[in-house]
Amino acid sequence: MKLxxxxxxxxxxxxxxxxxxxxxxxxxxxxxxxxxxxxxEAIYFLTTLKPLRAARLVELVRHGAERGEVAGDFDGPGGVxxxxxxxxxxxxxxxxxxxxxxxxxxxxxxLAAVCFAPDxxxxxxxxxxxxxxxxxxxxxxxxxxxxxxxxxYVRALRARNAxxxxxxxxVEASFRAPLARAGARLVRRRQAxxxxxxxxxxxxxxxxxxxxxPDARFAYRPSAGLSGEGSEAELTAALDAALGxxxxxxxxxxxxxxxxxxxELVLALDGRGARAYASQGQQRALVLALKIAxxxxxxxxxxxxxxxxxxxxxxxxxxxxxxxxxxxxxxxxAQAFLTTTDRRLLEPAAGPDTxxxxxxxxxxxxxxx
Amino acid sequence: xxxxxxxxxxxxxxxxxxxxxxxxxxxxxFHILKAxxxxxxxxxxAIAGVVRDVRLCSGCQTLTDxxxxxxxxxxxxxxxxxxxxxxxxxxxxxxxxxEFRGRYHVLHGALSPLDGIGPSExxxxxxxxxxxxxxxxxxxVATNPDVEGEATALYLSKLLKPLGVKVSRxxxxxxxxxxxxxxxxxxxxxxxxxxxxx
Numbered sequence: 041m042k043l044x045x046x047x048x049x050x051x052x053x054x055x056x057x058x059x060x061x062x063x064x065x066x067x068x069x070x071x072x073x074x075x076x077x078x079x080x081e082a083i084y085f086l087t088t089l090k091p092l093r094a095a096r097l098v099e100l101v102r103h104g105a106e107r108g109e110v111a112g113d114f115d116g117p118g119g120v121x122x123x124x125x126x127x128x129x130x131x132x133x134x135x136x137x138x139x140x141x142x143x144x145x146x147x148x149x150x151l152a153a154v155c156f157a158p159d160x161x162x163x164x165x166x167x168x169x170x171x172x173x174x175x176x177x178x179x180x181x182x183x184x185x186x187x188x189x190x191x192x193y194v195r196a197l198r199a200r201n202a203x204x205x206x207x208x209x210x211v212e213a214s215f216r217a218p219l220a221r222a223g224a225r226l227v228r229r230r231q232a233x234x235x236x237x238x239x240x241x242x243x244x245x246x247x248x249x250x251x252x253x254p255d256a257r258f259a260y261r262p263s264a265g266l267s268g269e270g271s272e273a274e275l276t277a278a279l280d281a282a283l284g285x286x287x288x289x290x291x292x293x294x295x296x297x298x299x300x301x302x303x304e305l306v307l308a309l310d311g312r313g314a315r316a317y318a319s320q321g322q323q324r325a326l327v328l329a330l331k332i333a334x335x336x337x338x339x340x341x342x343x344x345x346x347x348x349x350x351x352x353x354x355x356x357x358x359x360x361x362x363x364x365x366x367x368x369x370x371x372x373x374a375q376a377f378l379t380t381t382d383r384r385l386l387e388p389a390a391g392p393d394t395x396x397x398x399x400x401x402x403x404x405x406x407x408x409x
Numbered sequence: 410x411x412x413x414x415x416x417x418x419x420x421x422x423x424x425x426x427x428x429x430x431x432x433x434x435x436x437x438x439f440h441i442l443k444a445x446x447x448x449x450x451x452x453x454x455a456i457a458g459v460v461r462d463v464r465l466c467s468g469c470q471t472l473t474d475x476x477x478x479x480x481x482x483x484x485x486x487x488x489x490x491x492x493x494x495x496x497x498x499x500x501x502x503x504x505x506x507x508e509f510r511g512r513y514h515v516l517h518g519a520l521s522p523l524d525g526i527g528p529s530e531x532x533x534x535x536x537x538x539x540x541x542x543x544x545x546x547x548x549x550v551a552t553n554p555d556v557e558g559e560a561t562a563l564y565l566s567k568l569l570k571p572l573g574v575k576v577s578r579x580x581x582x583x584x585x586x587x588x589x590x591x592x593x594x595x596x597x598x599x600x601x602x603x604x605x606x607x
Contacts, residue, residue, distance in 0.1 A: 143593045185598060196556040202522035211520055211527055214564035218556045225598075272602065 041116040041150040042375055043083070043347065050105035051085075051127075052078035053402040060406075061375065062395035067386055068379045069407065070399035076379035079399060080155065080349045083377060086110040086125055087153040087347060088180070089134060089144070089187075098129050111135075116150045123147065148184040152338050152346035156331050158356045163330065164307055164314050164323040171305035175260070176226075178334050179233045182341060186229050193222040197296060205294040212291075216283050219299065224275035226300040231268030234260040234305070236341075240333035241326075248325045248332075248364050254309040256326060258333075263302035321358065328361060332368065345374035353378075354385040363388060416442065468539060470515045470532040472497050480504075480512055487511045489546040493536070493565060495519050495553060503551065511549070514539070519557040520564055528564065536565075540572060547575040554581050 048057040053075045059066075068076045081092040085100065094100050101108040111124035124135040134141045141147045163170055180186040200215040238258045245256035260268050264282040266275070282298045283290075290297050307314040307326055314326055339345040348369070354362045366389035369376060380386050383396070396407040412420075416438055423434035441449055465471070466478035469491075473479070480486055490511030494500050500513050516531045528534075550565055552558035566576040582600035583592050592600070 145593055192556065199522055199556055199560070206522045206527065208527055210564060210567065211522060211560075214520060214560040214567070215522070215556070217563055218559040222556070 041114040041344075041347075044113040044115050044120065046083065046086075047109075047111045048079065048082045049109045050102040051082045051100060051108040051110055052102060054078055054082065054404070055102060055402055057082075057404045059397065059404060060395070061377070062393050063375060064373075064391055065369070065376045065378060065386075065389060065394040067383060067390065067394060067396045068377065068399050068404070069381075069383055069396060070379075071381060074399045075402045075404070076399045077157070077351050078402075079404065080157075080351050080377055080379060082110045083112070083347070084153055084155050084349055085127075086112050086123060087151045088177070089125060089132065089147075090177070092155060092157070093159075097127050097132055100127050101129075114150070123151070144187065145184065148187075150342075152181045152342060153349055154181065154331060154335050154338070154346050155349040155351065156353050157349075157351035158353065160331070161324055161327050161356055163327045164318060168304050171307075172301070172303060174330070175230050175233065175305055178237070179229045181334070181338055181346065182233055182236075183229065186226075189222065189225050189229065193219075193226050193300060196222045197299065197301060200296055201294065204291050204296065207291075212287075216280060219296070220276050220280035220283060223279050223299040224272050227262050227266070227268050227275055227279070227303070228272050230300070230303070231260050231262075234258065234268070236337050237330075237333045240336050241329050244329035244332040244336070245325060248328055248361060249322070254322075255311075256314075256329060257306075257308040257311070258330070259306045259308075261304045261306050262300070263304070264298035266298075321361075324357060325361060328357070328365060335372070335374070339372075339374075345372055348372075348374050348376035350376065350378045352380055354380060355382070465532075469513045470517065470535055471500055471513060485510075488543055490549065491536075491540075491545045491547070492549040492551050494551050495558065495561070499551065499553075509549075511547075516552070516561070519552055519561040521557045531561075533565070533568070537568075540569075540574065545574055547577060549577050549579065551579045 042063055043061050046057070046059040046061060048054050048059075050056075057079065068079055070076050077092075081100075084090070084092050091097060091100055107126055107128040109124060109126045111122060114121050114123055122135075122137050124138075126133045126135070134144060134147045136147050160174075163174055176186065176190055180190070196215065196219040200212065200219045203212040203215045206212070241258040242256050246253050262268050264279075264286070266278050266282060268275075270278075279299060283296065286297050309318050309322060309326075314323060318326065335345055335348065350369075353365070357365065362385065366386065369389045370391060378386055378389070379399075397404050398407050419438045419441065420431070420434045423429055423437050424431050426434075429437070441452065462474045463472050464474075464476065466473045466476055466481055468477045468481035471478050471480070475482070487510050491514050492503060492509055492511055493514045493516060494503065495516055495518060497515055500515055503509050503513075514532070514536050516533065518526055518531050520526060520528065520531070548565070548569055550562040552561045562578055566578075569576050580603070581596075582603060583589065583596065589597070
């Protein structure tokens with residue numbers, strides 16, 4: 041689906057923005073702190089209903105405003121649809137052609153966006169929660185139902201943690217089965233995604249790093265020694281048993297110590313953990329490989345590439361990797377939004393149909409190139 | 410507020426209702442004032458009456474003005490089958506089907522440790538007392554298919570099975586008369602997981 045037009049109102053520092061994106065690359069130019077990333081976040085929020093950076097949705101609303109809104113016209117197989125999301129202190133409302141959507145299946149139909157931001161470069165080096173987030177967002181892009189499933193799991197987890205602290209054994213036991221079931225569902229989703237991505241990660245890493253590159257491995261390691269393989273029913277039983285076995289310890293700590301919220305995503309080069317052994321350059325190549333694997337996987341699953349959002353990535357990559365990324369983007373028939381402080385960094389990706397905008401103090405104006 | 414004290418008082422009381430903000434409360438207050446004393450008397454009477462006359466049925470714990478309630482008092486209803494629901498609206502929904510010929514038990518909620526709702530906050534003890542007085546053959550647990558409802562169902566089944574009563578759970582899946590393509594993905598996934606051999 042192509043984004044034909046975008047309208048942003050009272051979102052972060054953006055009071056009012058109207059944009060006619062290029063079908064290919066739209067470049068947002070500007071100094072730091074002017075609102076480039078906010079514009080990317082607006083598009084990301086529109087397509088995923090998740091913020092990129094904010095911990096709470098209300099942080100997305102422009103200071104002094106009551107409600108923020110992002111709306112876009114998307115051209116898809118069924119014609120043009122207007123997709124919009126409003127956010128206020130009370131939460132967010134997703135609208136499709138002006139009608140609020142409670143179930144989001146229709147809303148997400150055909151929408152998928154992959155964002156690549158400087159924070160992503162910490163994916164290898166950083167803590168496991170960053171890798172779990174990558175996994176869950178990628179799984180949600182692949183199967184929108186994951187949004188609800190992940191929410192169910194978090195809800196069950198909070199309830200069971202509260203039950204652990206509540207001290208009534210029978211109540212805790214009653215929440216264990218729903219938790220194990222929701223957890224098993226999420227583990228299966230992640231495993232299915234990793235199975236799809238793993239060969240692509242290895243291939244992309246080889247291409248980025250050139251001949252003689254180490255073998256990049258990408259594997260999912262569920263907590264408590266569980267295996268992501270097997271049927272959902274088997275996994276539910278295994279997770280339930282693991283929760284039971286850790287009951288005493290978990291009760292002392294008031295916290296559930298096994299399940300998808302403790303799982304790890306393992307990245308390795310030639311069999312050695314990338315977190316400890318990979319050089320900084322290799323780690324960045326791995327992250328790039330992960331993102332390209334996700335894009336390629338969505339492209340083959342959806343029949344077209346997802347919307348791409350690249351936040352000032354070129355300034356963080358060395359010239360060789362930047363060249364690789366831009367050549368890859370130039371060859372990919374995807375719609376992309378790229379931010380930069382220096383347009384020369386993006387020149388190799390800018391084709392004849394690239395549109396340039398300047399972002400200055402929350403105001404976005406078209407640039408004639 | 411620049412209005413007469415009685416109006417301000419009414420606005421304040423109305424604004425305490427859930428879903429009613431200050432502006433709506435003000436609109437309602439002026440409406441009541443304009444509608445005149447007869448309407449105001451009826452409204453006041455209805456509000457006082459609901460608190461005075463509605464109580465819990467001593468059998469099924471539903472809201473009723475007659476104890477026992479109409480269902481519990483109906484000799485044609487099968488006392489050997491009891492359907493457990495979270496709330497009165499759930500009871501009404503099942504009743505509308507005219508399919509269930511047993512009796513009900515309303516829990517008035519579901520287990521929710523996050524909100525501090527444990528077994529003693531629900532009408533579970535009342536269910537046990539009731540079963541002792543008039544034993545049943547089957548308990549149909551019709552709590553919601555969410556985390557709290559599932560946990561409540563499990564809790565009840567562990568509690569009730571030792572009493573030698575059959576405990577069943579309502580099925581989940583695709584709504585009848587609907588198109589598969591319109592079913593939401595979670596329901597569809599669950600329906601697939603719970604498929605049966607033909």
